[in-house]
Amino acid sequence: MSAYFDEMVDGVRQAADRDSDDVTFLRRVRDAEEPAQKEIPLLTGDREFPEDLRERILTAIARKSLRLKHDGAGYFKPALDRVLALRKSVLLDELHSLFHEVAERRIQTRFGLLTDNPRADLAVRRAHDSR
Numbered sequence: 001m002s003a004y005f006d007e008m009v010d011g012v013r014q015a016a017d018r019d020s021d022d023v024t025f026l027r028r029v030r031d032a033e034e035p036a037q038k039e040i041p042l043l044t045g046d047r048e049f050p051e052d053l054r055e056r057i058l059t060a061i062a063r064k065s066l067r068l069k070h071d072g073a074g075y076f077k078p079a080l081d082r083v084l085a086l087r088k089s090v091l092l093d094e095l096h097s098l099f100h101e102v103a104e105r106r107i108q109t110r111f112g113l114l115t116d117n118p119r120a121d122l123a124v125r126r127a128h129d130s131r
Contacts, residue, residue: 002117
């Protein structure tokens with residue numbers, strides 16, 4: 001299995017141990033979640049990505065992301081409460097589990113087998129589509 005989510009989750013875990021103030025901790029969680037929020041929709045939007053997994057993954061991003069609300073007024077309150085209570089990113093934990101399921105299904109696409117590493121899958125797709 002890949003280190004894609006492991007590195008993000010470990011970074012949040014280290015921040016939880018190291019950063020006693022909530023502001024710094026929340027900034028680190030937000031920064032850890034951001035790459036996944038940008039990369040994963042690019043992959044799940046592919047026509048060959050399974051619809052059921054796409055729906056579950058995008059729902060997790062919408063409901064569990066700490067990102068700022070669209071109006072810029074602050075963090076998404078339900079996610080904020082969970083992150084502060086648990087001192088971890090619920091989003092990254094859920095995405096990690098969902099991408100284990102992606103890999104376990106052994107989904108064959110025009111650009112290869114989907115894995116538990118969205119960044120690697122996107123790179124392979126880009127290479128395939130540029131040929």
